[in-house]
Amino acid sequence: MTRAEGAEMPHDDPPGTPDRLRRRASRQLVRLAARSDRLVNEGLARVDARKWHYAVLASLQDLGPGSQAALSERTGIHRSDMVGVLNELTERGLVERTPDPDDRRRNTITISGRGRRQLRRLEAVLDDLDGELFAPLSLAEREEFLRLLNRLLDHHGRRDS
Numbered sequence: 678m679t680r681a682e683g684a685e686m687p688h689d690d691p692p693g694t695p696d697r698l699r700r701r702a703s704r705q706l707v708r709l710a711a712r713s714d715r716l717v718n719e720g721l722a723r724v725d726a727r728k729w730h731y732a733v734l735a736s737l738q739d740l741g742p743g744s745q746a747a748l749s750e751r752t753g754i755h756r757s758d759m760v761g762v763l764n765e766l767t768e769r770g771l772v773e774r775t776p777d778p779d780d781r782r783r784n785t786i787t788i789s790g791r792g793r794r795q796l797r798r799l800e801a802v803l804d805d806l807d808g809e810l811f812a813p814l815s816l817a818e819r820e821e822f823l824r825l826l827n828r829l830l831d832h833h834g835r836r837d838s
Contacts (some may be wrong), residue, residue: 699781713810720806726799729754729762734771734796744783771795 690699698704707792717728732752736745740751745763749756763786766772771792777783788796 716806716810717803719737720802721799724798724802726802727765729758730766730771731796731799731803733759733762733766733786734788734792734799737772737786738793742785742787744777744785744810746783750787755793764793769795 721727721731729752732754733748736748736751741753745759746756748754748763749759752759754762763772763774767774769791771789773787773789774784775787777785807819811822814822
């Protein structure tokens, strides 16, 4: 049976790891986040993309055009990193920069048709990666897990990360 068919994933704690550590939710969340981050980074790299590319394209598709500062705020990508991300996306023809008519010192960033197609491809890749990460969980369990994670993040404030 494959993981996708619902087999239990073995834990990767070293032999002799105390149960008290395995029962510590904060520790396990950090470990799962690290595994998720590695899985997503490697999976997106195989299609010559990065998670920040996805975040910007998704933000532009869902919330519309915005300034560099607005995109930084929407995605949680630091402003100094956003410049590089936007340069990469612009060079690939995935976003377009145009001068803001209200402030010529600022650009408005818009997703292109090519960017929309790339977003759909990245969605499919991420769906597969989520399927791999959450293989031991049923669809209902995955939805409940996400609901609980969002509830915790909303309580603690998404900008703390």
